[in-house]
Amino acid sequence: MTPGQTLPIPRGRLSSSLVEHLRTGEVRIPSTSPADVLGDEDAQLALHVVYELSYRGYAGVDERMERDDEVLRVRHRLEDAMEAQLRSEVGLVPRDAVALLERLSAPSDGPSLSRYLLERSDLGMMREFAIHRSAYQLKEADPHTWAMPRLDGRAKAALVEIQSDEYGRGVPGAAHAELWAETMDELGLDPTYGRYVDRLPATTLATGNLISLLGLQRRLTPALLGHLALFEMTSTGPMARYSAALAAVGVSERGRRFFDVHVEADAYHEVLARTDLVGGYLERHPEGGREVAFGALALDLVERRFAGHLLDSFEEGSSSLRPAPAEAVAA
Ligand SMILES: [Fe+2]
Ligand SMILES: [Fe+2]
Known part of the structure; x- marks a missing residue:
């Protein structure tokens, strides 16, 4: 299946370097994650883009990017930060x-x-x-x-x-x-x-x-x-x-x-x-x-x-x- 969707417009350093990396395979993605991951435009967009690689993918992006080291590194960091914030805000379960x-x-x-x-x-x-x-x-x-x-x-x-x-x-x-x-x-x-x-x-x-x-x-x-x-x-x-x-x-x-x-x-x-x-x-x-x-x-x-x-x-x-x-x- 050829993906039809195009990469979204970046919202900050994280998503812009991610989008650039997906296009070229050559950009290093910064290893920072914001305190409020749930409300951060840049971080949520980056995570959305990373996840879409496992659903429909993007036109012009190599399907192998789903398991690219740099992409997985950013995915793990954002996932860990989002899970930590959710657990902390949800509190006692x-x-x-x-x-x-x-x-x-x-x-x-x-x-x-x-x-x-x-x-x-x-x-x-x-x-x-x-x-x-x-x-x-x-x-x-x-x-x-x-x-x-x-x-x-x-x-x-x-x-x-x-x-x-x-x-x-x-x-x-x-x-x-x-x-x-x-x-x-x-x-x-x-x-x-x-x-x-x-x-x-x-x-x-x-x-x-x-x-x-x-x-x-x-x-x-x-x-x-x-x-x-x-x-x-x-x-x-x-x-x-x-x-x-x-x-x-x-x-x-x-x-x-x-x-x-x-x-x-x-x-x-x-x-x-x-x-x-x-x-x-x-x-x-x-x-x-x-x-x-x-x-x-x-x-x-x-x-x-x-x-x-x-x-x-x-x-x-x-x-x-x-x-x-x-x-x-x-x-
Ligand atoms: Fe339904
Ligand atoms: Fe249902």
Whole structure:
């Protein structure tokens, strides 16, 4: 497969030397990582680019760069720094992962992006939201699939069943990533993979990078399962609200199908994820409770930062996206 996406515009020393190294194989990448890796534009973009080498790759970049020494060195450093920050910000992690999942997924009256978007019913905000989510949704389910060869028994069966639904049960065009592309198309956006990465701030890139961070290291498998379980357990309410918000701004059924499909599928996935995926895993690995809980808490943390940025921007009346490249050049 020839990769179609092009390398993004660098945001600092780290990403510029990485991009240059990927093009030439000859640039040394600085070995610094910022204190706030989760919020650092340069670091999150660099990590996103490194991870994409393991998904779709980049036009003009040698596929062997995925295991290039210099690239792996920067990847390990950024991954270690991001994991350390997540563990430090998440703090004390409970051992009873199932109780934690129940608590985190219970309805709350805290700030909610889906409620806000439903109340405002603003097409511009919905389009920004769709652009933000595009980095992950256009490869929806792929990073969680990394867990499959590492599981057995009930947990494996549950993951296969969930992922099969995510991939549209083998029906071309029905994968959730493809439904997301239809939503973008109905919103007048370009659904090409990687198209909007230059517009995505660090807080958005961190949501996708987190799943790859947990997915690409076998050591972190229980955390990946905790992440997926909370994902599924917090889906139906917001999905129903996003669908209603899109309907309110005149988006057709085709554009809302992604959300409507999730309302139905995730009502089942949330039970499967809690009882068989996490339940089955913990039955065989009772020592893994804290790590499952860590994955769920890490998701909760990056999602709060993500939603907080969008809500703050919308309240200020400013764009939640980075300026388009042409605007950035003009500025
Ligand atoms: Fe899905
Ligand atoms: Fe699901």
